[in-house]
Amino acid sequence: MQEQLIKNTSEAFRSAFQSEPERIFLAPGRINIIGEHVDYSDGFVLPAAIDKHICFAVKKTDDSGTCTFFAKDFNESFTFKVKEKQSPVSQTWANYLLGVFNAIQESGKEIGGLQIAFSSTIPMGSGLSSSAALECGFAYILNEIFNLNLTKKALALIGQKAEHTFVGVQCGIMDQFSSVFGKEHRVIMLDCHSLDHQYFEANLDGYSLVLFDSCVKHTHLTSGYNNRRKDVDLGKKALWEKFPAVQKFRDFSFEMLDEARAEMGETSYKRCFYLLKEIKRVEEAAQALSEGNAEYLGKLLNETHAGLSEEFEVSCEELDFMVEKTLRQNGVLGARMMGGGFGGCSINLIKDEHVDEVIETITALYKAAFGIEMKIYRVKISDGINEYKRNELVI
Template sequence: MEKLINYTTEAFRLAFHSEPEHIFLAPGRINIIGEHVDYSDGFVLPAAIDKHICFAVKKADDPETCSFFAKDFDDSFSFNINQKQTPVSQVWVNYLLGVFNAVQESGKKVGGLEIAFSSTIPMGSGLSSSAALECGFAFILNHIFDLNLTKKDLALIGQKSEHTFVGVNCGIMDQFASVFGKEHQVIMLDCNSLEHQYFEANLDDYSLVLFDSCIKHTHLTSGYNDRRKDVDKGKKILWEKFPEIEKFRDFSFSMLDKVRAEIGETPYKRCLYLLKEIKRVEKAAKALSEGDVKYLGELLTETHSGLSTEFEVSCEELDFMVAETLKERDVAGARIMGGGFGGCSINLIKDENVDEVIKNISAKYKTDFDIEMKVYRVKISDGIYEYKRNEIII
């Protein structure tokens, strides 16, 4: 953490020739279980993790200009806060402009800022660096200019940014986890009402370890929006047939079977996966709270099978990685994590055998695909906060 903060602070000095007034940390997230259900009235079980985007921030001398320096891209951007913002060619900028646009449209008044940022969240690995960027900036604006936005407001602003300026029709989970995360706790989030509750992450002598396939993806090009279209087609016909049902999660498997021929095999498979996954989330929350790591692992593995064969968002590399991991000793469960088409697997491994599993899977993956697998050992952490040397302001 200190290394990232010092690195970002130095980047600020080089970019703006002064010292930052504030340091903010916005975490990435893991999702224990509940993939692709956050836009289908489902439950998800995410948690913030100890991988962050660090923002070094100062009010600008020019009150009409916001300036950014993205250290990891070695790229800069500035804009006039009084002008109407529109998407630009620099993709990373659009996440920030979308946030500013949402705040601007709400009528809130802000001033100029100078911001340098850097990250330990690996991009394209399913750990939601985009949500950390969006919500981190929203948190900064709220904190510095006393906008009186709630945590829920910040999450929704981040989501709106991605919808309007980036073109990804994402659910709310990633942004919610980045804002609402708590150390050692997972969030069971109702993606329909945004009601949520916390569960202790009782993993006993097991750890959550991420294996990065190094197959990079973006939701814009990975088929994410195509999957949403498949699901929407299934939902439309389900509600035409059963208009008394209020939420997608309340459709039964028998109802889905009755419209199978009408909606077509592909939308049927997508909806079948989602209904199964929503039920798995509820079971997983109970397993976590009771410390039933074995059953939690079984649920993770079931999810991978569904994502691979029903929702079809896995890939050859991730299927190989998960299959080989499950053959290892003291592995309770494994699955692809995130939107799919690459990124990471999340693995539940007994502490005493983590090093051996990493060594074995790394070697197998290198042999079969000639790719050096990356490994992220993660801990469940707090949501976005302002960092100070002797205190944390949330």
């Protein structure tokens, strides 16, 4: 699939610019194994880059005044002048790139002209972070070609800033960090506040990670997310009023939570209970993965889905159905909704020999229940953004 993507993107470059690309770059999407909604509560997340990519075919041009993009998947082009101050435009996909350029321009770095064609195997709108791959891939390219000497951490933060300022999405840092820092066969345990991180081996021999895309997105995602933030903030306020010496939310104990239960109310109590449990599950999942304990990892995934559905209340009928039916199948160790909620994908840990039959069964059950053709994404944990050269990757 990767070779075909590179071939198709190179052909798109030749067609758009009537010349050969000089360099090829690959920027991956990501999954989050476990750790949902804890990124704004001093918690850890456990993401990994995956083997679905945006491919960029790139050529530095003699005309140092302009950058031109050709988006193969949209069959659209966009050009801007590198000496001018940029502002958002009507072409949404271009704003991810302009935001990156703007952030680098504001730091005083000099950038010349480029021609870029890009194409993707990351399904858009499925929660696999095609936007972060686009942003950080472009930042990585600029850093490499114009010798900007930016660190990997700086590239991730530039991608996040682009999304905040030019796209208007107040995203966390996990997606961008995963795209830049991913390593094959490893997950990243990331503190989204400090950006401290460590790698754990993903020992999953004999098991596959398969995503089931519900193909639904309920309109209350934004309002639901904001309401959950308010519930959590109320709970935190009650906890810190009672225990002001505690430094970070993750350091509160369940005993402290129980003591503050009356002050915060039942809704905030449920939200905070889920978060404290999930923060601990992330650490346990990292350990389980590194030890190759797939059964325990599956148990943790199941607990997370139950918490997201019942305590944090961000699941939906379609995802609950999908997870419940999947867990009844032979060879399934764990299943949970992945992402912010109210739609999107489930992530499923399945024994290799049972993957095909589980896919066939759940696809049929889901179609019968909701009239929707579920999409399937088989993923492997892969390297972060890299340059492709002569059948080898330069990281």
